Amino acid sequence: MPSAKYMAGVDMPGKPEEIKMVSNAMANVPRRKMMAFLAGGERTSEEIGEAVGKSMLDYHLKILEQAGLIEIGAGKVRLSEFGKNFMETKVEKPKDAVTDLSGAKPVEITEVRQLLPCIADSTKFRIIAQMAPPLGGALKPLEPLFPRGRYSERIGALIIQRGDVLITIYGTGSVTMTMIKGEAEARGVLAELREKINEAIAKGVAPAPREKVRVEPMEIYRYLPQTDCGECGEQSCYSFSIRLMAGEVSLDLCKPLEDPEYRQNREHLLVLVEYI
Numbered sequence: 019m020p021s022a023k024y025m026a027g028v029d030m031p032g033k034p035e036e037i038k039m040v041s042n043a044m045a046n047v048p049r050r051k052m053m054a055f056l057a058g059g060e061r062t063s064e065e066i067g068e069a070v071g072k073s074m075l076d077y078h079l080k081i082l083e084q085a086g087l088i089e090i091g092a093g094k095v096r097l098s099e100f101g102k103n104f105m106e107t108k109v110e111k112p113k114d115a116v117t118d119l120s121g122a123k124p125v126e127i128t129e130v131r132q133l134l135p136c137i138a139d140s141t142k143f144r145i146i147a148q149m150a151p152p153l154g155g156a157l158k159p160l161e162p163l164f165p166r167g168r169y170s171e172r173i174g175a176l177i178i179q180r181g182d183v184l185i186t187i188y189g190t191g192s193v194t195m196t197m198i199k200g201e202a203e204a205r206g207v208l209a210e211l212r213e214k215i216n217e218a219i220a221k222g223v224a225p226a227p228r229e230k231v232r233v234e235p236m237e238i239y240r241y242l243p244q245t246d247c248g249e250c251g252e253q254s255c256y257s258f259s260i261r262l263m264a265g266e267v268s269l270d271l272c273k274p275l276e277d278p279e280y281r282q283n284r285e286h287l288l289v290l291v292e293y294i
């Protein structure tokens with residue numbers, strides 16, 4: 019276990035085995051996502067599973083706990099003092115002031131439509147919904163409400179990642195969701211979104227820690243056609259995903275993605291590249 023001084027959060031770990039434990043704990047994408055999520059406050063393990071995925075959740079939490087980065091007790095998981103100090107260096111500093119959104123009107127969900135299954139996972143669906151009135155310029159200040167949310171100036175939309183589900187709220191009021199189990203789940207998620215947004219409109223948006231690390235090459239690869247056709251000039255779809263992550267190529271070079279068959283994948287990828 020890490021030393022008492024280290025556990026008290028006075029300092030960074032000093033012993034080589036402590037440094038190794040922390041490095042091992044943080045050398046894993048789900049665990050980094052969990053730490054970033056917990057930087058927003060204590061959560062239940064269910065909430066963590068919802069936000070970052072349930073695969074091997076207990077194991078990942080144990081590793082973080084053994085590294086002294088989190089504490090688990092009374093049904094909640096929270097960052098330890100050391101974990102908080104550690105994350106101070108890993109998250110963007112929030113702005114100090116609460117953003118006033120009282121000029122915006124409360125929103126309602128006026129329409130929800132379930133479309134074809136996602137090609138990347140035929141058990142999941144794509145949903146199109148409508149939020150009214152459109153939030154327009156009020157969308158950008160809502161970004162801090164969501165730990166894995168990002169406002170894209172280019173597409174004029176707020177993109178929110180929730181586990182595998184990607185939600186895009188456009189300034190026009192259109193909302194798309196990909197990789198969702200079905201209309202019932204979508205309606206539940208939309209109701210939560212509406213509540214959170216309306217509360218922010220009523221009370222303003224408080225500053226919140228935000229996550230920096232967002233997309234991995236495998237997440238990109240998953241939505242590429244995976245045919246290794248070479249049209250983009252790369253030997254494989256995986257090498258294309260690595261070069262895309264490095265900013266060396268653009269998504270447009272993958273012409274097969276323009277095939278209607280891949281429309282949803284392309285849409286999902288266009289949103290994912292906003293996180294790079």
Ligand code: SF4
Nearest residue numbers: 247248250255258272
């Ligand atoms: S063009 Fe697209 S499908 Fe073909 S190898 Fe490149 S990334 Fe893969």
